[in-house]
Amino acid sequence: MSEKFSGPLLSRKGFLYGVAGSAALVALGGGAAFAGSAQVVRPPGCVSEESLLAACIRCDRCRGACPHDAIVIASPEDGIVSMRTPKLDFHQGYCDFCGAKQDEGSRPRCVQACPTGALAERPWADEVIGVAIIDPQECIAYTNYAGCTVCVDVCPYEAVFLDGDGLPVVDANACNGCGYCEYRCPSHSYRSFSGSAHRGIYVVKSTAEGAAS
Amino acid sequence: MKKLIVRRITPLIGIALVIGGLLFHVSTGTLSSFGWEDIAYLCPLGALETLLATKSFIPRVVIAFVVVLVVCFALGRVFCGWVCPVPPIARFFGGRRRRVRREAEEREAGCAHQGSNGSHALGESHEAEAPAALDGIAANVASCASGGSGASGGPGADVAPAADAAPCDSAAPAATGGCGEFGAPGASSGAAAKRPRFRPDSRHGVLAAALLSSLVFGFPVFCLVCPVGLTLGLVLALWFLFTAAEVNLSLLVIPVVLVVELVVLRHWCQRLCPLGALMSLLSLPNRSVRPSVDAKKCLRMNGSHCDACVGVCAEGLDPHTSERMNDCTKCAQCQRVCPGGAISFPLLAKRSGRNERNARGPRGVQGAQAEQGAQGARSAWGTCSSRDAQGAQGAHAHAEENGENHD
Numbered sequence: 001m002s003e004k005f006s007g008p009l010l011s012r013k014g015f016l017y018g019v020a021g022s023a024a025l026v027a028l029g030g031g032a033a034f035a036g037s038a039q040v041v042r043p044p045g046c047v048s049e050e051s052l053l054a055a056c057i058r059c060d061r062c063r064g065a066c067p068h069d070a071i072v073i074a075s076p077e078d079g080i081v082s083m084r085t086p087k088l089d090f091h092q093g094y095c096d097f098c099g100a101k102q103d104e105g106s107r108p109r110c111v112q113a114c115p116t117g118a119l120a121e122r123p124w125a126d127e128v129i130g131v132a133i134i135d136p137q138e139c140i141a142y143t144n145y146a147g148c149t150v151c152v153d154v155c156p157y158e159a160v161f162l163d164g165d166g167l168p169v170v171d172a173n174a175c176n177g178c179g180y181c182e183y184r185c186p187s188h189s190y191r192s193f194s195g196s197a198h199r200g201i202y203v204v205k206s207t208a209e210g211a212a213s
Numbered sequence: 214m215k216k217l218i219v220r221r222i223t224p225l226i227g228i229a230l231v232i233g234g235l236l237f238h239v240s241t242g243t244l245s246s247f248g249w250e251d252i253a254y255l256c257p258l259g260a261l262e263t264l265l266a267t268k269s270f271i272p273r274v275v276i277a278f279v280v281v282l283v284v285c286f287a288l289g290r291v292f293c294g295w296v297c298p299v300p301p302i303a304r305f306f307g308g309r310r311r312r313v314r315r316e317a318e319e320r321e322a323g324c325a326h327q328g329s330n331g332s333h334a335l336g337e338s339h340e341a342e343a344p345a346a347l348d349g350i351a352a353n354v355a356s357c358a359s360g361g362s363g364a365s366g367g368p369g370a371d372v373a374p375a376a377d378a379a380p381c382d383s384a385a386p387a388a389t390g391g392c393g394e395f396g397a398p399g400a401s402s403g404a405a406a407k408r409p410r411f412r413p414d415s416r417h418g419v420l421a422a423a424l425l426s427s428l429v430f431g432f433p434v435f436c437l438v439c440p441v442g443l444t445l446g447l448v449l450a451l452w453f454l455f456t457a458a459e460v461n462l463s464l465l466v467i468p469v470v471l472v473v474e475l476v477v478l479r480h481w482c483q484r485l486c487p488l489g490a491l492m493s494l495l496s497l498p499n500r501s502v503r504p505s506v507d508a509k510k511c512l513r514m515n516g517s518h519c520d521a522c523v524g525v526c527a528e529g530l531d532p533h534t535s536e537r538m539n540d541c542t543k544c545a546q547c548q549r550v551c552p553g554g555a556i557s558f559p560l561l562a563k564r565s566g567r568n569e570r571n572a573r574g575p576r577g578v579q580g581a582q583a584e585q586g587a588q589g590a591r592s593a594w595g596t597c598s599s600r601d602a603q604g605a606q607g608a609h610a611h612a613e614e615n616g617e618n619h620d
Contacts, residue, residue: 017484018415022422029426029434053432054266057245057259058442060231060449064240073449075461081432083463084446092457115246115253116263117271 037079039205040087041130041177043071044097045111045119055118058084062110062119068093070179071110086110086119088129090179090203096156097178100124130177130203132160132170138187139200141167145190151181151201160201168201177203216545224298227441231448243445244296245436246277256441257281257495258423258488262433265424285495288502293482293489294542299440300482300527303475412537416483416490423487435487440474443467483528496539502558504532504547510555522547522556532556 037049043062046052063071063086070093074082088095098108101124111119132151140148151160152168159174160181187200227244234241241247245256255277263274284291293300423435436442447467453459475481482489504522512519513533523531525547528540532547548556 014415014484016415018418021415021419021485025419025422025434025438026426026429028437029430029432032434032437033430033432050431051267055263055271057256057263057433057436058446059242059245059247059256059259060234060445061240061242061246061248061253064234064238064242073446073453073463075463076466077462080437083437083466084442109240112250113240113242113253115242115248115255115277116259116274117267118263 032079032081035080037082038077040074040078040082041179041203041205043086043088043110043119044095044100044108044124044127044129045114045122046129047120047122051120052118053081053085055116056085057116057118059115060084061113061115062086065109065113066093067098067109068096070095088179088203090182091199092183094179094183095129095177096180097124097127101127101176128176128206130179131172131175131206132177132179132181132201132203134168134170134201135198138198139168140187140190142200148186148200150184150186154184155181170201177206179203217549220295220544221301223295224301226296227298227445228448231445232452235449235452243442244298245439245442245445253277254280256488258420258439258491259433259436261424261491262427262435265428266431266433268428282495285492286498288543289496289499290489290492290540290542291502292492292542294544297441297488298444299475299486302440302444302471303479303481306476307479414484414490416486417494419485420487420490420494438470438474439488440471440481440486441488443471447471493540496541499539501561502543503535503538503541504545504556505559506533507553507555507557510553511551512553512555514555519552521550521552525550 037053042049042052043066060073063073065071070088070090071086072089072092074085074087076083078087095108098106100107107121107124108119111121114120134142134151136142140146146166149162149168152162155175156178157174157176159171159176160168161171163169182199182202185199185201230241230247231243233239241249242253245259246253248254251273253273255274257278260274260278260281264271426434446463450459450461450463450467454464474485478485506514506522508514511533522533523529526532527544527546528537528542530537530541543558545558548558
């Protein structure tokens with residue numbers, strides 16, 4: 001039987017294609033793993049960065065599921081290995097855990113949507129996705145417009161309080177990184193001329209807390 | 214015709230899923246995984262990579278994989294032919310380039326009327342691996358010679374069919390030097406020899422590398438560069454560019470990777486795609502919806518040298534045999550171009566193996582006779598359905614556009 005096409009098959013060129021393709025893939029894996037990932041805040045249900053990266057197939061379902069548009073797609077800037085994985089951006093929305101912290105029966109919609117368990121079932125009452133920190137350079141209360149108490153007023157978990165000087169301070173033990181303070185923080189509305197990427201109060205990954213502040 | 218229109222539309226399903234999800238704010242997902250709430254389809258390669266990378270048993274992933282297994286059993290590689298958005302993109306770029314080159318060749322050869330032929334269509338790949346393929350059966354001599362690729366004599370002129378050197382047959386399994394590298398059985402003993410149903414090729418190497426690298430590096434490596442995922446990722450990136458003025462490196466990185474994969478490295482689907490390789494493996498037990506040739510209508514079985522179905526098949530399959538038929542994407546191009554209307558895709562073949570025997574008859578046993586009759590038969594056939602015939606004759610992937618344009 002003749003077989004005219006057969007492109008890939010059994011030819012020297014096909015063999016080279018196979019070897020080169022395989023080598024490129026292994027090199028990509030090694031390179032991406034070596035380059036590592038920026039510290040981005042992950043959606044709830046992320047047990048660890050490693051476990052999320054191991055299971056995430058970048059299918060985009062969690063982003064679509066988020067009722068508050070808090071989940072965005074990580075770009076190459078967040079690290080090649082993180083590209084197209086989900087991260088949280090509290091400029092557009094915030095995380096209320098879809099009521100899972102209050103109601104035992106429910107769970108976050110992103111976790112429900114995740115087909116691979118990259119976002120997994122957790123004991124939601126204790127779930128922490130990050131921690132808020134205050135940037136004195138950006139925070140309105142810390143700079144010339146003292147008296148802003150938006151984050152203190154809006155925090156659903158009473159994790160931001162005013163210190164003796166009337167300045168907001170985050171209680172890292174009470175904060176779970178839901179991002180509502182960052183979502184509501186008016187620093188960019190009032191003083192975005194500084195060109196800063198983040199607001200007066202913003203959420204970072206818990207493990208990166210020390211390094212980021 | 215209806216099938217062609219449907220097949221033109223179905224690859225848009227993935228893009229429609231993404232845009233629909235964005236518009237209506239639901240998590241229908243992408244082709245990597247789509248579904249509703251807990252019930253979801255999952256890319257089988259992603260599923261395997263995830264299981265290997267996490268080194269754990271994830272029931273939901275395994276269930277999704279079993280679902281794909283069942284679909285492949287019933288419908289074969291239907292995803293590649295009907296749903297995947299990559300082949301149309303690759304065809305769009307690859308087809309245009311091949312068309313340009315073919316036209317140049319035709320001008321050079323001064324025979325614009327001849328259509329193109331197999332070795333030209335695949336270009337350097339075939340010419341490089343070519344010399345003197347000794348297939349047990351003389352096939353395609355007529356079409357090779359008339360396509361101007363330099364077969365020595367006229368069709369059937371002076372060489373015994375059984376030892377004919379046919380450049381078009383360069384990739385025939387029994388003849389290619391490279392087959393030993395993969396340890397595939399040579400099956401050179403002639404027409405009646407049992408052919409292996411499956412032969413590993415470069416795609417399977419990439420598949421193995423994808424799984425191995427996921428295991429070693431602990432994340433699904435291939436998902437990073439999967440053109441299916443990247444295509445839909447690009448749709449998303451463009452959506453956010455226009456709706457939220459979101460500018461990031463994805464807008465640069467994704468197109469570059471896609472261009473490298475689909476335009477620079479040609480034949481992505483046939484040579485490299487590990488997802489296609491996995492689907493073809495999962496489709497090994499598939500016996501339904503396979504092309505079936507009606508021996509009464511088939512021109513080849515009646516002594517002509519028609520290879521329209523073989524020429525048009527993007528996977529290089531021959532509907533007359535069951536060889537590598539797990540690679541069939543059910544695209545039904547062979548059915549469309551068949552000048553005799555001999556090919557159908559029955560849900561279940563009536564009797565398996567029958568096609569194969571018949572197909573080998575005229576070529577193997579009555580080969581010489583067929584050779585001699587070939588020229589006349591071919592030209593007669595050529596005049597009656599010349600448009601389709603020349604569009605399809607021996608041209609491979611690009612014959613598809615060629616033929617479709619004629620509609």
